[in-house]
Amino acid sequence: MSQFWRPGSERPRTRLIDDDEGGVLFVPAPPSSSSSSGFGHSSLERQRKRLPVYKHRDAVLYLVEHHSTTIVVGETGSGKTTQIPQYLKEAGWAEGGRVIACTQPRRLAVQSVAARVAEEMGVKLGEEVGYTIRFEDVTNPGVTMIKFLTDGVLVREMMDDPLLTKYSIIMVDEAHERSLSTDMLLGLLKKIQRRRPDLRIIISSATIEAKSMSNFFNIRRKSLAQDAEDCAPNKQPAILSVEGKGYAVEIHYVEEPVSDYLQAAVDTVLLIHEKEPPGDILVFLTGQDDIDAAVKLLTGHGQQYGSHYSDLLVLPLYSGLPRGEQDLIFTPTPKGKRKVVISTNIAETSLTLEGVAYVVDSGFSKQRFYNPISDIENLVVVPISKASARQRAGRAGRVQPGKCYRLYTEEYYLKEMSPEGIPEMQRSNLVSCIIQLKALGIDNILGFDWIASPAPEAMIRALEILYSLGIIDEDAKLTSPTGFQVAEIPLDPMISKMILSANDFGCTEEIITIAAVLSVQSIWVSIRGVKKEFDEAKLRFAAAEGDHVTFLNIYRGFLQSGKSSQWCYKNFINYHAMKKVVDIKEQLHNLMRRLGIAVKSCDRDMQAVRKAIIAGFFAHACHLEEYSQNGMYKTIRSSQEVYIHPSSVLFRVNPKWVVYHSLVSTDKHYMRNVIAIDPSWLTEAAPHFYQLRQPNPIPY
DNA sequence: GAGCACTGC
Incomplete structure (x- = not known):
């Protein structure tokens, strides 16, 4: 006789307790004393059975079978992340070409958990067990049954398959961290659930958050009576608590x-x-x-x-x-x-x-x-x-x-x-979020079923920025082709717009290099105590136009050195960061090919490069205050006081007009990665923005 | 002449 409970059979002998708010709390029976002695099992399998979640195997399978949504409250070390997907597979949820998905907020977690599960199952990673993170897909469609992925990747997959039809179960792990993409994913999954009653969702969350998650997924009671008649799953979320393995x-x-x-x-x-x-x-x-x-x-x-x-x-x-x-x-x-x-x-x-x-x-x-x-x-x-x-x-x-x-x-x-x-959703810039929702056909952003609603001001500001970039139109719909193309590029929308515009200036090659450099944390190595040498190294690459052009010089030097780590060391450049730049650039090349954009070089025409940058970053234009002795700038859009960061090659050079990539705010607002511009390029690039909004913008 | 919690697509 099978020692495991299988879906469709009689439910395990445990107690079900109706909790006060309509959720069902499931308290498993104590483990039976006649459990397997471990005889004949490999050590991996013995380890698996020692995990706290093992006692709840039947309960997990029962709840998933009978409830659309199951919330697993588990402390660290309970084994839920590695075991639950395997239990589901063993119970048949991956049969008939269906896939079990498990999301994580971080790439490293995705990779290490997938590797662990593949090892436990004795299969090669990328076959029955695989993973997907940005720029890296280690799955074999048709073969992969358990797939680990970042929640951001799953949201992006919805652009090709809005109902995520290939998945039978989606487990959202570490949901209590409430990252931007987790929140977006939860809202979208709730929407999908209405159209796909067969889909099961498992949310793994810390204790405190379980109730609010349960309330969020609790669909009104009117559907309950109907559920009892056919064998559709219960719409009320179930909550299961799994103890951790931690010590006191x-x-x-x-x-x-x-x-x-x-x-x-x-x-x-x-x-x-x-x-x-x-x-x-x-x-x-x-x-x-x-x-x-x-x-x-x-x-x-x-x-x-x-x-x-x-x-x-x-x-x-x-x-x-x-x-x-x-x-x-x-x-x-x-x-x-x-x-x-x-x-x-x-x-x-x-x-x-x-x-x-x-x-x-x-x-x-x-x-x-x-x-x-x-x-x-x-x-x-x-x-x-x-x-x-x-x-x-x-x-x-x-x-x-x-x-x-x-x-x-x-x-x-x-x-x-x-x-x-x-939650991050309530303290972030929403530009990327909104563009992704729009790409999924969700136009009523204010009416979206957020687990925690962002501030209306933040939504309005994001719409305003997207409109000024030509990514959405007057009706707040994605423009074609720009809006749809920007949605497809997995980078900050202002960078994506810059890349698309580079096509008009014939400098896509240079701009994707710049985009790749801007996507890594920093390409410099900071070593204390050798400031002078560091600054001298920087001067070797410094370009009069500014930091972005300096990046092009560094990238060229790196390639000429044969991607040498010695060369990096000598020049205070972070070798690992440069390798990543090369990698991201390669990916952007592929993406351009997919979008049908030819990658062309403008050779030495740095005016073209700067104009392309402005096409994405015109909103970050600043003017040097005329009588300022200390290099004070003001943003054109809102007259904010800003300064060039001392790490910039334009520090103390103080050109009259600049565009920055980002601000770091400490005691002052510092512009990082700055480029000198001609103001006429601004009105050329964004007449609508500067004619309508000078001198002080009034947000609509 | 200053300094950047942490992720992610």
């Missing part, structure tokens, strides 16, 4: 609020080191500045107080860190030493450190907020949510029971800390 973490709070969390963090680290048994320490601070300062204080302390503190191995961790330094984090702690990793939010979700027994949580993180009125994004330090605080604490209990030291009071945690963070 003891939480400590400060008794009085701290005035300086940086100092408090340093003091706490020293206290732990003095009083607590071995085990690494993970400290959460907000950004590079804080982290470098804390590292300095702790290493300084070590020298000052002698041997005891020299046992501390203090390491910074943030995404901007050079590759080699980041790798240090993962090397095992030497015997007799205690590793202290001082990190940004990157260690909260993206990276997992083994061996951490103590977490110090400052209670703050940096978040990006978009101001639709000024069209400027700001990075600000804000208090974290309870969900984040719990996630941070959980990092201490991965391999042994741990302790978490919160640098805020318990009262603050209980009474003031908000339960969840603000």
Whole structure:
């Protein structure tokens, strides 16, 4: 007799509890004592059975069979991501050419989970188990049964197949993170569900969010009676809770609020080191500045107080860190030493450190907020949510029971800390979002079924920008061909518009190089202490026109060197970033071919290149204030005070008119990646924008 | 003469 429950058979012996808000809470029975001894199973299979989710295998299959939507609340380490897709496949959900999809917010997670599942199933990655991320499709259509992909890719797949017909089940993992594309995906899936009653959705979410997810997917009761008659699935979402594999973490709070969390963090680290048994320490601070300062204080302390503190191995961790330094984090702690990793939010979700027994949580993180009125994004330090605080604490209990030291009071945690963070959708520029929805035929953006509605001001601003770029028309419909082509290019719409316009100026070759460089974080290596040499290296490539043309010089130099890492090292250029640039450029070449656009070079005609840039970025034009002694510019559109970033080749050159790629906002608004222009090109490129909107625009 | 939480298509 099969030890597993199969769809269609009698439901497993467990208790179903109707919860107060109409959702169905499913409480599985305790595991039976007569479970398999493990005899005859490979070690991989034994490992699979030890995962907490294994006990809930029957429950998962039962709920998925009977409910359109199932919400799985699971802590980290429950095994839900790797196991549930396999259970579904074993139960037949991938039969008849159907595919089981599982989405992740991050590319790295997609790749590693897919590899793990392929290994467990004993198949080659890219066959029965595959994955898709941007620019990388490792699937075999017709063969692949379980497919992992980023949620952004799945949204994009809807452009070719609006009802996602090839999937029988879509599992949205890490939905509690509420990324832009997760929110978009959830709204779209709810829409698809109405047209495809056969589709099953599994949402994996943290506890706090489960209720709001359930409410979102709960379709009104009037359809329930009808459901009982035929055998359509129950429209009410089911919630299943799966315990994690983490160890207990003891939480400590400060008794009085701290005035300086940086100092408090340093003091706490020293206290732990003095009083607590071995085990690494993970400290959460907000950004590079804080982290470098804390590292300095702790290493300084070590020298000052002698041997005891020299046992501390203090390491910074943030995404901007050079590759080699980041790798240090993962090397095992030497015997007799205690590793202290001082990190940004990157260690909260993206990276997992083994061996951490103590977490110090400052209670703050940096978040990006978009101001639709000024069209400027700001990075600000804000208090974290309870969900984040719990996630941070959980990092201490991965391999042994741990302790978490919160640098805020318990009262603050209980009474003031908000339960969840603000979803990205409500603090972002919506240009990309709206263009994708339009491409899917959703024109009533205000009426879209958002899980959390963005601000109307942000929607209006995005529509205004898209209209000025010629991507949508007066009726807010995508223009043809520009609008549809921009929707197809997986880049920022202003970059996409720049690429399409390059065709008119005969410089597509140059512009896709620039687009590729702008798509990577930074092509420079920043090394402290060698500023002079660094600046000299930069001058070797500097172009009078500005940063974008400088990128072309660097790219040419890189190719001439034979893509040499030595050459990069000598010139303070990030080799990995340059490899990525070459890769993205290759992809853009393919995309141009698909769109039927010939890739032509304008040779040395940099005026053509600058005009193409303006076609996408005319809204970012600025004028040098005439009597300004300190290089103050004002944006043409809204008279915002801005300055050229000191990293730009045009810093202190201060041309009268410039166009920037992006702003970084700290104490001032700094323009990064700037190019000098002739103002007549602006009215040439966007007469509608500048004639109607000078001097001060009034948003409609 | 300053500095960028983290993702993603």
